[in-house]
Amino acid sequence: MDLKNTEQASMERHAPNHSSSSSIPATENTVWADASPLLETVCKELRDGELIHGDNFNLYAAMSALEYASVDEAIEDGLAPVPISIDKTVDVQCIIDIVDHLLACEATWHKGHSLAQTVFSCAYLVRPERTLSHALLDSYCKVIRATCKAVTTIVSDARTHEEEDLFTMSYGLPLNVEGDEKCLSLLNAVEENISRQLRACKAPLSKRKLLEDIEPLQTNFDLEEGYCKALLCRLRFRKHFCHVLTCMRRPQGRGLELARKHIASCISELGSILNSAEFLMFNAYGTCEDGTEDRTTASGRQAFGFDANLNSRISAPTPPRSIKILSWKKAIKYFENLLHHLDIICSYQLDPSLDALLRFVAQFQKAQPDLVARVHLQLLLVQDGKLYGRYPILAVIIRAARLPEVIMRHDIVKNEYFVQLGQIVINMLKILCTNAAWQRRKLGKILQDWRAIYLQLELAFRKESGEGSSISNGENASAGILKHILIWVEEQTYWIAHRFLVLGFELELYSPSEYCMVYWYLSVVLIRLAEKKHLKMTVSDGSAKQKGKKRKDSPKDLAREARIPPAISFLQCQICLAEGLALLLAALRNELIVLQSPSPFNSEHERFLQHFELLQKACIPDLISYPSFKESTSYARISSVVMYNYFKDAQKIAKEVKSSFLNDPDRLAELRILEQVAEHNSVALNVISRVGALDPSLKVSFEFIHHPYFATVVVKRS
Amino acid sequence: MNLVDQELSEPYSIFTYRYFVYLWPQLSFMAFHKGICVGTVVCKMGDNRDSKFRGYIAMLVVIKQYRGRGIATELVTRSIQVMMESGCEEVYRILIVVPSSLYLSHCSITHETSQFTKKVYEMRVTLKAEGTNKGALALYGRLGFIRAKRLFRYYLNEVDAIRLKLAAVSATRGASPLFAYDG
Numbered sequence: 051m052d053l054k055n056t057e058q059a060s061m062e063r064h065a066p067n068h069s070s071s072s073s074i075p076a077t078e079n080t081v082w083a084d085a086s087p088l089l090e091t092v093c094k095e096l097r098d099g100e101l102i103h104g105d106n107f108n109l110y111a112a113m114s115a116l117e118y119a120s121v122d123e124a125i126e127d128g129l130a131p132v133p134i135s136i137d138k139t140v141d142v143q144c145i146i147d148i149v150d151h152l153l154a155c156e157a158t159w160h161k162g163h164s165l166a167q168t169v170f171s172c173a174y175l176v177r178p179e180r181t182l183s184h185a186l187l188d189s190y191c192k193v194i195r196a197t198c199k200a201v202t203t204i205v206s207d208a209r210t211h212e213e214e215d216l217f218t219m220s221y222g223l224p225l226n227v228e229g230d231e232k233c234l235s236l237l238n239a240v241e242e243n244i245s246r247q248l249r250a251c252k253a254p255l256s257k258r259k260l261l262e263d264i265e266p267l268q269t270n271f272d273l274e275e276g277y278c279k280a281l282l283c284r285l286r287f288r289k290h291f292c293h294v295l296t297c298m299r300r301p302q303g304r305g306l307e308l309a310r311k312h313i314a315s316c317i318s319e320l321g322s323i324l325n326s327a328e329f330l331m332f333n334a335y336g337t338c339e340d341g342t343e344d345r346t347t348a349s350g351r352q353a354f355g356f357d358a359n360l361n362s363r364i365s366a367p368t369p370p371r372s373i374k375i376l377s378w379k380k381a382i383k384y385f386e387n388l389l390h391h392l393d394i395i396c397s398y399q400l401d402p403s404l405d406a407l408l409r410f411v412a413q414f415q416k417a418q419p420d421l422v423a424r425v426h427l428q429l430l431l432v433q434d435g436k437l438y439g440r441y442p443i444l445a446v447i448i449r450a451a452r453l454p455e456v457i458m459r460h461d462i463v464k465n466e467y468f469v470q471l472g473q474i475v476i477n478m479l480k481i482l483c484t485n486a487a488w489q490r491r492k493l494g495k496i497l498q499d500w501r502a503i504y505l506q507l508e509l510a511f512r513k514e515s516g517e518g519s520s521i522s523n524g525e526n527a528s529a530g531i532l533k534h535i536l537i538w539v540e541e542q543t544y545w546i547a548h549r550f551l552v553l554g555f556e557l558e559l560y561s562p563s564e565y566c567m568v569y570w571y572l573s574v575v576l577i578r579l580a581e582k583k584h585l586k587m588t589v590s591d592g593s594a595k596q597k598g599k600k601r602k603d604s605p606k607d608l609a610r611e612a613r614i615p616p617a618i619s620f621l622q623c624q625i626c627l628a629e630g631l632a633l634l635l636a637a638l639r640n641e642l643i644v645l646q647s648p649s650p651f652n653s654e655h656e657r658f659l660q661h662f663e664l665l666q667k668a669c670i671p672d673l674i675s676y677p678s679f680k681e682s683t684s685y686a687r688i689s690s691v692v693m694y695n696y697f698k699d700a701q702k703i704a705k706e707v708k709s710s711f712l713n714d715p716d717r718l719a720e721l722r723i724l725e726q727v728a729e730h731n732s733v734a735l736n737v738i739s740r741v742g743a744l745d746p747s748l749k750v751s752f753e754f755i756h757h758p759y760f761a762t763v764v765v766k767r768s
Numbered sequence: 769m770n771l772v773d774q775e776l777s778e779p780y781s782i783f784t785y786r787y788f789v790y791l792w793p794q795l796s797f798m799a800f801h802k803g804i805c806v807g808t809v810v811c812k813m814g815d816n817r818d819s820k821f822r823g824y825i826a827m828l829v830v831i832k833q834y835r836g837r838g839i840a841t842e843l844v845t846r847s848i849q850v851m852m853e854s855g856c857e858e859v860y861r862i863l864i865v866v867p868s869s870l871y872l873s874h875c876s877i878t879h880e881t882s883q884f885t886k887k888v889y890e891m892r893v894t895l896k897a898e899g900t901n902k903g904a905l906a907l908y909g910r911l912g913f914i915r916a917k918r919l920f921r922y923y924l925n926e927v928d929a930i931r932l933k934l935a936a937v938s939a940t941r942g943a944s945p946l947f948a949y950d951g
Binding site for chain 2: 559563
């Protein structure tokens with residue numbers, strides 16, 4: 051339908067009365083005309099399914115043209131009066147509700163909704179000048195704005211929130227209000243005043259006359275203590291939380307110890323906040339929200355002064371849709387979790403060992419911390435291109451490669467490829483702090499970078515040690531350094547590949563029919579990782595021995611050298627589990643327990659190539675392909691898997707090596723779980739073997755009930 | 769439309785149906801039994817930003833009483849065949865994943881995608897705990913789809929999605945393994 055003709059016709063029929071003014075006054079850039087008559091005509095004339103077309107008329111423009119009530123109008127309508135009520139008791143109750151609702155809004159913002167529709171849906175925050183006459187409201191709003199600004203800054207600085215939910219765009223929201231920098235001193239003054247009011251109301255009658263000059267918080271004496279306490283814990287939580295953010299941002303981790311104290315205070319105050327709920331609900335004025343579980347305040351009342359449409363004109367790029375604010379209880383839970391994760395970060399000893407750091411980060415990520423905690427970790431790890439802002443990244447690499455510190459003075463480390471190596475290590479550390487889904491994708495991609503740097507270093511090594519030399523021959527110091535670094539780069543590459551593969555289990559990216567090929571690939575990667583790690587230890591021990599005193603080795607020394615290092619045994623345990631699972635799955639498939647109907651569109655080969663494309667491109671490992679997989683698994687049978695019982699081997703290794711990790715609770719716990727999985731799987735294998743692979747009553751499944759990526763074999767008989 | 773409206777608690781707008789069905793009629797299939805439509809699949813295809821010609825399965829619905837009979841598999845298979853014959857190198861489907869911490873009670877999903885953001889802007893909640901997804905995942909798995917990537921909080925309310933990908937045979941074989949990986 052042609053808009054112009056209809057519009058013209060309508061305007062002729064419904065010519066505006068020039069003597070009456072438009073209901074919306076014209077401004078410098080806008081002129082308004084009432085389109086109601088036009089729309090009425092269009093509605094009558096449009097047939098079902100017909101659409102309006104017109105120049106400069108599209109869905110986005112139409113949606114953006116909708117005008118909501120302005121902030122000024124909202125305030126004039128009484129959205130944000132100051133004080134909220136002349137009755138001081140009601141005023142205090144309302145302020146507590148506002149504080150609680152703001153907490154819920156803040157948690158909702160952290161979880162992925164816009165600042166404009168959550169925290170800044172509070173009219174008191176948006177118009178700072180309105181709260182100047184109310185010390186409590188004003189100081190609290192200032193602290194909220196300062197906290198939001200701090201979180202926005204730190205998330206923006208980390209720059210790894212791509213595809214995360216926390217929107218850092220503020221689109222003209224008042225995050226930088228003059229005077230907000232004094233928020234804590236103002237809050238302290240208010241806190242001090244309320245503390246005096248609390249002391250006054252608790253004072254015995256004899257002393258109360260002396261304190262008569264202290265104006266009470268509100269008018270009902272019986273409720274004074276309850277309201278003072280309810281307010282104090284909220285103010286104190288906010289103050290300590292602000293301090294946590296400030297302390298954790300101090301360079302080189304200098305503020306972590308103090309941050310822990312503030313975290314402990316925050317957690318304590320959250321407990322007090324939760325406990326205040328009963329008092330606040332009992333004394334609530336007015337009606338409470340239906341559905342206590344969804345309430346956004348402790349009292350159950352709807353908070354005063356909030357409107358999600360307040361900032362609609364500056365909410366970009368699309369008009370806002372309604373969102374659900376987290377419940378008050380869920381918000382408290384969110385902050386408890388956040389503080390717990392921040393505490394873990396603060397209690398980390400800033401170990402310069404890269405191995406220890408990688409284990410810490412992997413362990414930390416198991417708890418699935420939210421973005422705010424993860425960016426704090428990332429910004430702690432990498433500051434000014436140094437680890438924790440303290441250790442040059444090259445020094446960290448040299449230490450990780452088991453080279454002496456003096457190597458830092460060698461000319462070779464000034465080469466461009468060492469600088470690049472430092473960059474990719476920093477990049478890897480940042481990636482390891484992101485959410486699991488994004489992390490896996492990025493780890494897959496950086497495998498190419500690690501492969502490229504390896505090739506560069508290998509070329510340099512060949513050049514240093516002469517053409518045609520193998521890696522094992524290194525005569526001069528530069529060649530020796532490069533040899534160590536090469537081994538370490540390979541080990542690190544396999545570590546990344548291992549993490550890439552196991553994250554696939556945690557993200558449920560493998561279907562059960564693909565477990566066989568994944569475990570097989572994982573076992574190959576783990577074998578190479580163990581080889582490289584062992585080689586690194588051997589080469590560095592060998593170098594150290596050459597430099598040490600020349601004496602005849604005692605049998606004890608020889609025996610010590612022959613023992614497999616615990617870190618390698620740990621990997622061997624995992625290798626046995628992976629191999630056992632791969633072969634068991636292959637055997638079950640080969641013996642037709644798991645019927646495989648081929649896909650009409652592609653084959654197992656294609657799916658293999660798709661899953662492991664990034665690893666194959668980076669030659670991780672070399673010469674591994676689908677035919678290798680088929681060769682390893684095509685002839686697997688239950689009887690052969692029983693004969694070479696990898697699960698029993700895994701169990702044995704786990705038992706033997708546990709004593710070496712008594713001072714490492716995380717790895718000890720992991721070993722116990724691996725042992726448990728190995729034991730279960732060994733028993734399951736025996737049951738399958740005894741009952742008979744083709745018994746129709748046998749049902750075999752692979753569940754991740756003990757370990758996140760080593761499945762436990764569950765056997766049921768119907 | 770009625771079928772989709774009936775099986776999903778919140779219907780798509782007519783513009784959504786038009787977008788798919790008007791532009792790619794050859795990719796929509798319906799299954800009938802005794803004159804009643806019992807299942808349908810709605811798809812699209814086109815060039816993507818990395819110049820790959822891709823198919824996308826938008827909606828797949830089968831009436832509850834007719835499930836478990838291979839109707840959905842047949843609908844999807846037919847649409848993929850047409851896509852492959854038209855030159856599609858890959859086919860995609862996005863499925864939501866319910867985390868185990870969320871036990872929501874009812875049955876279906878709808879969502880609204882903003883053209884301006886990568887993510888689904890809003891999700892009307894209601895999902896059957898995992899059962900629906902396991903069945904759907906198994907269906908696509910049998911057809912050769914792999915789980916290409918997990919989309920973290922694709923839906924707000926902490927619900928992730930998994931992007932399923934089926935690469936055409938001609939795209940995965942050849943001199944070098946240079947086929948698409950949607951990282």
